Amino acid sequence: MSRLPLVIDERESVMSSKTLIDLYFDVISPYSLIAFESLLRYENHWPIKVNLIPFFLGGIMKESGNKPAMMVAAKMAYMSKDLRRNADYWGVNLVPPKDLIETVLNRGSLLPQRFLTAIDLQNKSFVEAAARELWARLWARNETIHTVDDIKQVAVKISLPNAEDLIAASNSTLIKETLKKRNNMALQQGCFGAPWIVVHKGEHEECFFGSDRIHLIADMIGCKFDGPHLPQHKI
Amino acid sequence: MSRLPLVIDERESVMSSKTLIDLYFDVISPYSLIAFESLLRYENHWPIKVNLIPFFLGGIMKESGNKPAMMVAAKMAYMSKDLRRNADYWGVNLVPPKDLIETVLNRGSLLPQRFLTAIDLQNKSFVEAAARELWARLWARNETIHTVDDIKQVAVKISLPNAEDLIAASNSTLIKETLKKRNNMALQQGCFGAPWIVVHKGEHEECFFGSDRIHLIADMIGCKFDGPHLPQHKI
Numbered sequence: 004m005s006r007l008p009l010v011i012d013e014r015e016s017v018m019s020s021k022t023l024i025d026l027y028f029d030v031i032s033p034y035s036l037i038a039f040e041s042l043l044r045y046e047n048h049w050p051i052k053v054n055l056i057p058f059f060l061g062g063i064m065k066e067s068g069n070k071p072a073m074m075v076a077a078k079m080a081y082m083s084k085d086l087r088r089n090a091d092y093w094g095v096n097l098v099p100p101k102d103l104i105e106t107v108l109n110r111g112s113l114l115p116q117r118f119l120t121a122i123d124l125q126n127k128s129f130v131e132a133a134a135r136e137l138w139a140r141l142w143a144r145n146e147t148i149h150t151v152d153d154i155k156q157v158a159v160k161i162s163l164p165n166a167e168d169l170i171a172a173s174n175s176t177l178i179k180e181t182l183k184k185r186n187n188m189a190l191q192q193g194c195f196g197a198p199w200i201v202v203h204k205g206e207h208e209e210c211f212f213g214s215d216r217i218h219l220i221a222d223m224i225g226c227k228f229d230g231p232h233l234p235q236h237k238i
Numbered sequence: 239m240s241r242l243p244l245v246i247d248e249r250e251s252v253m254s255s256k257t258l259i260d261l262y263f264d265v266i267s268p269y270s271l272i273a274f275e276s277l278l279r280y281e282n283h284w285p286i287k288v289n290l291i292p293f294f295l296g297g298i299m300k301e302s303g304n305k306p307a308m309m310v311a312a313k314m315a316y317m318s319k320d321l322r323r324n325a326d327y328w329g330v331n332l333v334p335p336k337d338l339i340e341t342v343l344n345r346g347s348l349l350p351q352r353f354l355t356a357i358d359l360q361n362k363s364f365v366e367a368a369a370r371e372l373w374a375r376l377w378a379r380n381e382t383i384h385t386v387d388d389i390k391q392v393a394v395k396i397s398l399p400n401a402e403d404l405i406a407a408s409n410s411t412l413i414k415e416t417l418k419k420r421n422n423m424a425l426q427q428g429c430f431g432a433p434w435i436v437v438h439k440g441e442h443e444e445c446f447f448g449s450d451r452i453h454l455i456a457d458m459i460g461c462k463f464d465g466p467h468l469p470q471h472k473i
Contacts, residue, residue, distance in 0.1 A: 067312045
């Protein structure tokens with residue numbers, strides 16, 4: 004029996020020549036936004052395929068025993084400058100919410116991350132737009148993302164098909180379990196924060212924490228890091 | 239009375255056209271080593287002058303309330319891979335000490351950092367060689383750096399003039415106070431870890447934590463980040 008396929012699937016062949024990169028992200032995390040925009044930009048420049056995976060950062064911090072940077076006063080002050088500089092460098096709009104501690108530590112991102120997981124399972128092509136709009140609400144327009152009404156507004160804004168079903172599904176056991184499973188996948192890979200980036204090289208995977216390892220990822224896949232502004236990208 | 243100097247000092251004029259960059263470092267910190275080698279390499283490539291400032295990371299952590307990454311198991315496991323990848327990328331030799339926790343948390347770096355401070359005050363041109371040799375002992379050859387005998391071996395290895403005086407001075411009040419003063423300078427700038435990099439742009443200063451912001455520093459001084467291997471650099 005031959006191991007060769009009878010018909011060569013062209014899409015498969017194109018896909019297999021690209022390096023698959025999983026981006027585990029949470030819209031509560033502004034460094035996830037930097038990684039999201041950077042990797043999606045480089046998807047048009049390098050032979051990579053970015054797989055967006057919503058996960059829940061609150062759970063990752065708890066399970067790994069990590070603490071948010073904002074628990075140390077000097078780190079929090081630094082982070083605000085560092086975010087501004089990174090956002091300027093990448094040309095990403097980023098305005099911290101006015102009530103940062105309430106937003107991050109109390110309101111959290113469980114509902115939006117479940118909503119993104121529901122979209123991911125049922126209408127994956129809308130994950131990018133939904134995530135970008137959630138980030139824009141929290142990290143640009145000082146709006147909230149933790150109420151059902153917030154989520155409805157996102158659905159309308161991005162013209163999400165079957166929005167009502169997806170919003171309802173966000174509270175289903177299936178979605179809750181799927182989100183947990185993804186958190187566990189990341190934890191098993193050694194994750195302790197967001198963004199968490201997994202570069203698949205055949206059987207081998209290399210995991211990166213943060214938005215500041217893109218030059219190392221470039222090196223690993225044999226491409227050149229060309230900075231923030233690529234030929235086809237206009238800001 | 240004219241404000242113009244009667245004689246223009248050519249060295250002064252060359253210096254003033256360069257951007258001064260303070261590198262606060264501790265040889266206990268491998269990311270400080272990456273920043274040290276990267277910035278010194280770029281000193282031959284960009285119009286910058288790197289000012290090496292030994293400080294004491296243990297004191298910075300304590301005063302800022304920060305905790306070493308190695309206190310979170312997943313962070314420690316990640317750090318080991320991340321260090322390997324960063325060292326490979328920059329072509330820096332880096333082998334973690336076998337008894338890492340004992341080395342970092344218990345033995346510490348107070349004596350070597352006082353020794354470097356004494357050299358800095360009395361024979362500044364030897365700071366680079368002494369620091370590099372201390373790093374090589376701890377982060378390449380699995381040797382210690384916390385005993386007076388270790389320090390003597392470093393002095394011999396780099397042919398340090400007045401070595402005995404400098405080793406004796408390491409325990410003086412002047413040196414202890416100078417080291418404290420430097421820690422306080424960094425803390426006042428918002429420091430919470432190492433390396434701590436201060437870019438002076440006229441009256442204004444921008445502070446960076448870590449070895450992974452060199453592309454942002456490049457942007458700030460209007461230069462291009464050209465990756466790890468510069469024309470004049472051979473590994």
